Amino acid sequence: MSGTADPKLTDLPLRPELKGEEPYGAPQLDVPVLLNVNENPYPPSAAVIADIGRAITDAAASMNRYPERDAMALRDDLARYLGHGLTTANVWAANGSNEVMTHVLGAFGGPGRSALTFAPSYSMYPEYARNTHTEWLTVPRRPDFSLDVDLALRSIAEIRPDVVLVASPNNPTGTRAELDQLEALCDAAPGVVVIDEAYAEFARPGTRSALELLPKYPRLAVSRTMSKAFAFAGGRLGYLAAAPAFVDALRIVRLPYHLSAVTQAVARVALAHAPEMLRQVDVLRGERDELERWLQTTGLDAAESDANFILFGRFADRHQVWQQLLDRGVLIRETGPQGWLRVSVGTPAENAAFRDALTEVLPTAE
Numbered sequence: 001m002s003g004t005a006d007p008k009l010t011d012l013p014l015r016p017e018l019k020g021e022e023p024y025g026a027p028q029l030d031v032p033v034l035l036n037v038n039e040n041p042y043p044p045s046a047a048v049i050a051d052i053g054r055a056i057t058d059a060a061a062s063m064n065r066y067p068e069r070d071a072m073a074l075r076d077d078l079a080r081y082l083g084h085g086l087t088t089a090n091v092w093a094a095n096g097s098n099e100v101m102t103h104v105l106g107a108f109g110g111p112g113r114s115a116l117t118f119a120p121s122y123s124m125y126p127e128y129a130r131n132t133h134t135e136w137l138t139v140p141r142r143p144d145f146s147l148d149v150d151l152a153l154r155s156i157a158e159i160r161p162d163v164v165l166v167a168s169p170n171n172p173t174g175t176r177a178e179l180d181q182l183e184a185l186c187d188a189a190p191g192v193v194v195i196d197e198a199y200a201e202f203a204r205p206g207t208r209s210a211l212e213l214l215p216k217y218p219r220l221a222v223s224r225t226m227s228k229a230f231a232f233a234g235g236r237l238g239y240l241a242a243a244p245a246f247v248d249a250l251r252i253v254r255l256p257y258h259l260s261a262v263t264q265a266v267a268r269v270a271l272a273h274a275p276e277m278l279r280q281v282d283v284l285r286g287e288r289d290e291l292e293r294w295l296q297t298t299g300l301d302a303a304e305s306d307a308n309f310i311l312f313g314r315f316a317d318r319h320q321v322w323q324q325l326l327d328r329g330v331l332i333r334e335t336g337p338q339g340w341l342r343v344s345v346g347t348p349a350e351n352a353a354f355r356d357a358l359t360e361v362l363p364t365a366e
């Protein structure tokens with residue numbers, strides 16, 4: 001155990017598969033227009049801020065005690081919000097759906113097991129797999145980013161994955177899967193299926209949630225987050241609905257007291273203000289549709305989005321476009337397939353700034 005007192009990372013006995021890895025995360029830059037991580041651009045109202053303050057003061061009074069370990073009151077509120085006849089025992093919650101998904105792979109993945117998803121998809125998925133020692137496998141989507149159900153079914157039959165993970169609406173493409181497609185995957189999957197509905201509230205009216213399928217499939221889970229529709233990314237609260245036994249499996253791998261008393265209290269405040277939070281989702285949906293139409297009028301491709309962001313392209317040098325937008329104070333995300341960029345939907349003023357900047361950049365972007 002001798003050596004220098006201030007070792008470099010390469011001097012430490014890191015797990016071999018972590019060598020050379022970088023911590024995940026988009027650049028956090030201080031620029032006027034932030035449209036890079038699919039946040040909700042609207043801060044909480046004065047009434048919500050005041051209620052959050054009161055809830056934190058109440059929680060502070062018993063901060064010497066550990067929090068309610070099973071977050072029953074919060075899970076009860078979440079079940080009520082989701083509807084579909086769900087109860088507290090059907091709902092799990094953790095610090096962001098990133099942690100929920102880590103619990104899922106901790107319980108149902110692991111050494112000698114595999115997880116399958118449909119690429120391109122959310123770039124954190126392979127990291128959950130790596131951290132839980134789960135083999136990570138992908139099957140491509142169609143060129144329009146829709147699910148290739150025939151290929152998916154063939155792959156499931158061949159690979160027999162322990163976990164099938166589908167984001168709908170998908171990140172970074174914004175495209176959604178139809179309920180009958182998800183049902184076909186549930187029928188075929190030998191293990192568990194997780195539908196990641198992080199962006200469900202932004203879907204077009206009439207879109208059916210995979211929550212409808214829960215009574216039929218005991219190995220199905222539907223994951224959600226308060227980060228997007230509830231404008232609660234800083235509060236860190238993700239959740240999942242499934243059969244009570246599925247939730248019991250997740251409780252085995254969670255750390256005790258994983259949800260702080262402050263997180264539980266503050267998330268309950270945001271949920272109590274659900275109608276106000278969701279009114280802004282309507283505004284964002286309208287802005288998204290307008291932005292998508294505008295992108296198409298510029299001659300660019302824009303994937304049909306049911307989320308609060310749009311994947312658009314294609315550019316011979318997407319990095320240059322990303323940089324030129326940044327030079328004009330607009331930060332978007334360089335992610336997804338080669339040639340494409342992703343922009344989150346902001347306030348009308350932020351979207352206008354994005355359109356103005358892109359209009360200036362486009363002539364040099366061919």
Ligand code: PMP
Nearest residue numbers: 096097098122171198225227238
């Ligand atoms: N799933 C998808 C598809 C996402 O895009 C995100 C956030 N970018 C998450 C899950 C994680 O959300 P959070 O951890 O903030 O709940």
